[in-house]
Amino acid sequence: MIVVMRLGHRRLRDARVTTHVCLTARAFGADAVWVDTPDSELEKAIAGVVDRFGGPFELRTGVPWKKAVKDFNGVKVHLTMYGMPIDQALPAVRKAARGRSVMIIVGASKVPGEIFGSADFNIAVGNHPHSEVAALALTLDRLSRGAWARKTFKGASVAVRPHARGKDVVHLKAKRARAEEE
């Protein structure tokens, strides 16, 4: 199980980026995102995506982060520009994560200093400031060695059929319902 812990979410200011953290987590193989601040709008938006494009994927908001991080029974990986380069750290992370759950911690604004001590690994995706979305995407890709691309989602009502030009969207539930009627 891979869970992303999102710290410091500000409902208005971070609405778009936290949505993207959730979409990226889901698309690239995480099972859940836990957000520290309660946010029913975010929950609604992500539930809509899961309903259309499939799951399982869990979003919890209003998660007390201190307790969540402390109680997490698995490997805790904090993404920070101040950490060890991802290529250097990954072998040890993979070894520690064998057969265990992984929590990937990303910030919004400045993260509390104690996170650096609570994490098993502080990892940098390059030692330059960029985005939690980019850092998360690259980390999930590297951790899974690209296996996220073969992940299948269940219960979707739509699916995209890859197309060199234009959009091709298949409506699965309607299709299933029609098939059942016939």
Ligand SMILES: C[S@@+](CC[C@H](N)C(=O)[O-])C[C@H]1O[C@@H](n2cnc3c(N)ncnc32)[C@H](O)[C@@H]1O
């Ligand atoms: C936009 S940054 C804000 C960082 C904030 N100014 C600070 O000093 O902690 C938000 C989050 O993006 C992630 N991030 C940004 N650059 C990163 C990097 N080079 N490597 C890993 N994570 C990074 C971290 O999780 C960080 O908490």
